[in-house]
Amino acid sequence: MIESTLDRARAGDGEAFRELTEPYRRELQVHCYRILGSVQDAEDTVQETLLAAWRGLGGFRERASVRAWLYRIATNRCLNALRDTGRRPRPAQPARRPLDVPEPTRRSEPAWFEPYPDALLEDLPDTAPGPEARYETREALALSFVAGLQHLPPRQRAVLVLRDVLGFPAAEVADLLDSSGVSVNSALQRARTALGGERPARDRERAPLPRSPRERELVGRFVDALENSDVDRLVALLTEDAWLTMPPEPLAYQGPTAIAGFYQALPWWGGQALRLLPTRANGQPAFGSYLLDPHSPIAHAYGLVVLTLEGDRISSVTRFGDNGLFPLFGLPRTLRDL
Structure with a gap:
């Protein structure tokens, strides 16, 4: 019998592990970026995800796909990172001389996030979102969408990305987050309302x-x-x-x-x-x-x-x-x- 890539990876074959996980690496980075709002934080989280997957491969029981298993690890790592940054303020930016500018139209709650370079999207696999996704790929990377996500509580942020961007079914999201279907649906509705309605803007x-x-x-x-x-x-x-x-x-x-x-x-x-x-x-x-x-x-x-x-x-x-x-x-x- 030909030994599978998964079996070889479980036996400690690093090349087999890379073969198993590399197809998902870039999409995991984009996923983490949406939740964390930072390119570098997303890359760090992907590295942690792959290390955790390598160490935990023996416990992978194939109840879900490798892709879903990696998303489970990555999403929970993101939530841990957001809890940590919530306790620890971000490093202050270098002081700049205040500008004498006109009174703004609005003063809003500050939201910290960064833009994502298009150059990093060139090797992103052309993977169609699941059937329950509500956002197209371009909409789900738009700066306004990422900015909106940063105003949501971490768990609502994760649920909305998993359900409306990636199209994971509610039951699978509940399993990924060790939660219930009722809790996932409640978080999703609150997140949609906070983002401004039942459907994404198509402008x-x-x-x-x-x-x-x-x-x-x-x-x-x-x-x-x-x-x-x-x-x-x-x-x-x-x-x-x-x-x-x-x-x-x-x-x-x-x-x-x-x-x-x-x-x-x-x-x-x-x-x-x-x-x-x-x-x-x-x-x-x-x-x-x-x-x-x-x-x-x-x-x-x-x-x-x-x-x-x-x-x-x-x-x-x-x-x-x-x-x-x-x-x-x-x-x-x-x-x-x-």
Whole structure:
């Protein structure tokens, strides 16, 4: 009889274990990212998941698939990580001089999360969600969806991702979380309500296709307006209800007038001192932004900007001030010889 990959892995064959688990590695990272909101935390959790799976392989009784078993371990590791970070504050960001900016449209509860580089999605297996999934893959990676998840309690977050994103049946989710079907359904309904309704918003279906000529044209106009400090052209690109947010800062600006007022209050505005370098995050166009050094031909990292598009307009501008994100996106810390 030919020995199976699982049998060889149980016997201590590391190559067989990698053969067994590697097909799920990237999707597990994306799963952990949705729950944790951090690329690095997600990667650390996947490493812990694979180590726990290797150590616990002898106890795997094949009542579920290897994939479901790995999701069980990964989800519970995520919940443990969220409990730990709930007890221990995140390291403070480097202090920055407060900006003299206009009063925001809204001050919201801060939500800490990071964008996810599209480059890491290139080797993601094209696995269709289960029949009970309610979100398409693109919707379930959208920055707005990930941001919304971070406001949910950890268990609701996990249940919603397992049920509505991955399409696991309720009974299987209950087994994954060592819970009851009633508890899972209750958590799911509360999570759906908190995210704003029974069905996900479909506005992004009206957005230009990724990397299409329509998207490139709209994004190019945004770059041109910002790099030239042209407030009229910037305003013309925004939807009437567009938002500018800067997580984890609690400041949010809505509408072209408020957003334009924010940009015009920045010290560099009007000096054509900004440069934008394209990348992609969460399936959306994004940029590393750089401020020119007034004393040398160098521009320094000045945060990552992610755009949400709707039709031929921009419905959201999300700015992340952590320059430590740049290496994840293959972006340099400085631009030279400008």
